[in-house]
Amino acid sequence: MEFKKVLVPVVGTEADEEAMRLACRLAKKDKGKIWSVFVVAIKRALPLDAEIESEIKKAEEILDRVESIATEEDYETETDILQAREVGPAIVDEAVERGVDLILMGIAYKQRFGQFSLGNVVPYVLKNSPCPVILYQQ
Amino acid sequence: MPDSLPLKPGDRVFRPLRIKHFRLKRVLGVPGLFSAGYGDVGSSIYYALGIVAIVALGATPIALGVAGLIYIFNALSYAEGGAMIPEAGGSASFARHGINDTVGFIAGWALMLSYIATMAISAYTIPPYLSYFWPVLNEASIGTLVAMGIIAFLMVINVLGVRESTGLNILFIGLDIATQVSIVVLGIVLILAVNPGVLAQNMFGQGNWPATPNLIMGIAIAALCFTGVETVSQLAEETRRPAERIPHAYVLMIIAVLVLFAGISIVALSAMTPQVLGDPINGWARDPVAGIAANLPSETLRDIFAPLVAVLAASILLTATNAGLLGISRLTFYLSSHQQLPKALGKIHHQFRTPHVAIILFCLIAIIMLGPGFTNPNFFADLGKLYVFGSLLCFTLAHAAILSLRIKKPKLPRPFKLRWNIRIKEKELPLTVILGLLTNAGIWIVVVVTQPFSRWAGLGWMAGGLVIYIIFRKFRRKPTEEWEIKPEKEK
Numbered sequence: 001m002e003f004k005k006v007l008v009p010v011v012g013t014e015a016d017e018e019a020m021r022l023a024c025r026l027a028k029k030d031k032g033k034i035w036s037v038f039v040v041a042i043k044r045a046l047p048l049d050a051e052i053e054s055e056i057k058k059a060e061e062i063l064d065r066v067e068s069i070a071t072e073e074d075y076e077t078e079t080d081i082l083q084a085r086e087v088g089p090a091i092v093d094e095a096v097e098r099g100v101d102l103i104l105m106g107i108a109y110k111q112r113f114g115q116f117s118l119g120n121v122v123p124y125v126l127k128n129s130p131c132p133v134i135l136y137q138q
Numbered sequence: 139m140p141d142s143l144p145l146k147p148g149d150r151v152f153r154p155l156r157i158k159h160f161r162l163k164r165v166l167g168v169p170g171l172f173s174a175g176y177g178d179v180g181s182s183i184y185y186a187l188g189i190v191a192i193v194a195l196g197a198t199p200i201a202l203g204v205a206g207l208i209y210i211f212n213a214l215s216y217a218e219g220g221a222m223i224p225e226a227g228g229s230a231s232f233a234r235h236g237i238n239d240t241v242g243f244i245a246g247w248a249l250m251l252s253y254i255a256t257m258a259i260s261a262y263t264i265p266p267y268l269s270y271f272w273p274v275l276n277e278a279s280i281g282t283l284v285a286m287g288i289i290a291f292l293m294v295i296n297v298l299g300v301r302e303s304t305g306l307n308i309l310f311i312g313l314d315i316a317t318q319v320s321i322v323v324l325g326i327v328l329i330l331a332v333n334p335g336v337l338a339q340n341m342f343g344q345g346n347w348p349a350t351p352n353l354i355m356g357i358a359i360a361a362l363c364f365t366g367v368e369t370v371s372q373l374a375e376e377t378r379r380p381a382e383r384i385p386h387a388y389v390l391m392i393i394a395v396l397v398l399f400a401g402i403s404i405v406a407l408s409a410m411t412p413q414v415l416g417d418p419i420n421g422w423a424r425d426p427v428a429g430i431a432a433n434l435p436s437e438t439l440r441d442i443f444a445p446l447v448a449v450l451a452a453s454i455l456l457t458a459t460n461a462g463l464l465g466i467s468r469l470t471f472y473l474s475s476h477q478q479l480p481k482a483l484g485k486i487h488h489q490f491r492t493p494h495v496a497i498i499l500f501c502l503i504a505i506i507m508l509g510p511g512f513t514n515p516n517f518f519a520d521l522g523k524l525y526v527f528g529s530l531l532c533f534t535l536a537h538a539a540i541l542s543l544r545i546k547k548p549k550l551p552r553p554f555k556l557r558w559n560i561r562i563k564e565k566e567l568p569l570t571v572i573l574g575l576l577t578n579a580g581i582w583i584v585v586v587v588t589q590p591f592s593r594w595a596g597l598g599w600m601a602g603g604l605v606i607y608i609i610f611r612k613f614r615r616k617p618t619e620e621w622e623i624k625p626e627k628e629k
Contacts, residue, residue: 039163043299045467045492047226048164048376050475052486084163085376093163 015106088124194356211574236539325405381553
């Protein structure tokens, strides 16, 4: 399989860093391109273009960290902040728009009501992704 | 400065932030826009029919028909405006771009009044529909208390920012349209077709046709069915390819509104007399669609439709109350972002990321508005007229702004450009916009002149808003571009 275009959605967990390292190694082989995105979810009580400074600052920090990980791996990544109503559809839409070959997501171990849970975003992406998806769990 | 070079004392590193480069993910299509707009229009039939019948009696279908015609003018203007300026402000945005900041604020403030009134009416009419299951909810005081509780509940969940299920909304709206169409078809087949004379008798019979001032007032109040026009426009910035999809959504809404309002009003007057339809205490003014279901000629159909209408009406009205709250909070944020309202009103909660000040403030105003409901069950008609005051004022300003943009900025890209233009001094002025401006302004004047409650409450609201606006604009911190020193004119 060739991974010429890889999308790495990040949320700021440690798993993101490992996912980015893995993305760099996979993309290097095929001289592929990596996009890393952070999706700011905007509640319906606000316009979609509302600038929530704290959220954008947090996104900036996370994307800076991801860029530095790529630099450590001697590779480059293009980063972007997206604002959307729902995170899952925004990731899938971005993958379709960019025509990526792979979505690589880092996931943290989470429990909900005492049970292991993937949350809402990962299942949505798995169900609707136009390309292969790799989940990396630490 | 390249990262590879070591920093020396005194060096400043400038790294452009992505902050201005975030991209908006627009995902709404025609079905999403239509369901959002229809959520409002479809809910308004559950109360507008009764309120119109109180004054227009047998002429209710005529009043709704004329209002439907004006609805077409409004929807067409909003289609041009929404496709041209896909922003969240709706009429406030058109007026700001087309005329100036102050008129933009007036349109936005009037729109806020109509949102609050929509919230109050929608919440107030939920208990009468649910009284099918719990008859105690038909009592004015208990019903009002429950309506206040509904708004308080929505206030809490919106401050917390609980995610609403879009899928569930679309399901309810689909069921709602199916139920309304079924009621219209069954009513025509089982009631009207069996006894065609009953409709003419209930419309034109002795004591059923209203006096001319009441007919005009009925047309004015029928503007209640205009809800939904603004909702679609507010979602313009979330729409993928708004230039095509917003006009399509409006065309669909026009068709749905005309067919369903005509059908339901005709069936309602075939099933009961206008006096029964317009009686808020012993009749069906507060829950007119439940009245149609209760008057279906077969017991089996009544057993099916009465509870179905109760559940669907309550759910759609709850959605409409919430839509009003979401609309007003977005609008407040929009106005405060454009220096038309204090920033404090659009402040975002640090934890929940919601505009909590706006949500709490406007919910409290809506709750206070419901106060008279404890003593006067007829007051919801006054709420309807207050909605009409606010919405007609902002529609009038929206039409004026569209005309102004045609004059001031004729070359602005208009992906959806209205036809049937009148040419004056090389400017193309659309006939439908001129008609929309005249009819909305005319009806607004009728409401102001003939309705003391709307006049004083509405004008009081507008005056209060203008005082806040003037004080805020006088003392606000000016944006950087206003500091620039203008070059002196050559003498």
